[in-house]
Amino acid sequence: MINLVLFGKPGAGKGTQANFLKEKYNLKHISTGDVFRFNIKNGTELGTLAKSYIDKGELVPDEVTINMLKAEVEKNPDASGFIFDGFPRTNAQAEALDDLLEEKEMKIDATIALEADDEVLIQRLLERGKVSGRSDDQDESKIRNRFDEYNEKTAPLMQYYKKQDKFHSVNGIGSIEDITERLSKVIATL
Numbered sequence: 196m197i198n199l200v201l202f203g204k205p206g207a208g209k210g211t212q213a214n215f216l217k218e219k220y221n222l223k224h225i226s227t228g229d230v231f232r233f234n235i236k237n238g239t240e241l242g243t244l245a246k247s248y249i250d251k252g253e254l255v256p257d258e259v260t261i262n263m264l265k266a267e268v269e270k271n272p273d274a275s276g277f278i279f280d281g282f283p284r285t286n287a288q289a290e291a292l293d294d295l296l297e298e299k300e301m302k303i304d305a306t307i308a309l310e311a312d313d314e315v316l317i318q319r320l321l322e323r324g325k326v327s328g329r330s331d332d333q334d335e336s337k338i339r340n341r342f343d344e345y346n347e348k349t350a351p352l353m354q355y356y357k358k359q360d361k362f363h364s365v366n367g368i369g370s371i372e373d374i375t376e377r378l379s380k381v382i383a384t385l
């Protein structure tokens with residue numbers, strides 16, 4: 196069993212890489228952003244709540260996100276491991292994830308960050324917004340707000356995982372295949 200956290204700013208390529216890694220290593224991919232968007236599309240209560248935060252480029256409150264993540268893990272009791280994409284994004288979420296996995300006699304093996312400059316990321320997100328219709332990707336001020344949220348609440352998690360000796364980072368600029376290769380090299384050391 197292998198459990199990975201993919202870490203990085205909005206637009207860093209977590210979802211794209213998770214799609215390759217899940218096939219390569221037979222892992223269940225959980226993207227909190229995708230679960231929220233699915234709920235928004237289906238007009239659930241969770242979706243309506245999440246939308247009010249996502250539309251402003253803010254994080255959804257921890258309690259809501261943590262409960263949702265737990266439910267997603269519990270839906271997959273037979274998984275041979277997970278890729279967590281977009282979770283944890285706060286200290287409380289990181290602690291909740293460690294507790295949840297410990298209860299199940301599992302653990303995070305590695306947190307891998309995809310690194311890229313803000314200006315590159317903003318261009319990628321605006322391009323994605325044109326294709327996907329994601330409203331949080333169409334407005335530069337919302338994107339900048341997500342970066343501020345990341346710097347304030349998520350970046351400190353690097354220290355959390357460094358202390359546990361689980362933090363790795365790879366250059367997120369290059370072709371999709373090259374970046375998958377860089378990630379695979381880290382996974383090979385685990």
Ligand SMILES: Nc1ncnc2c1ncn2[C@@H]1O[C@H](COP(=O)(O)OP(=O)(O)O)[C@@H](O)[C@H]1O
Pocket residue numbers: 204205206227228229231248249252253254255256257260280281282283284285288331341
């Ligand atoms: N772990 C989380 N905690 C709080 N909010 C979250 C979390 N994951 C996703 N969200 C909400 O969903 C939005 C979209 O998430 P995601 O698709 O992962 O986008 P991004 O491209 O910004 O990384 C975030 O901006 C945030 O509002």
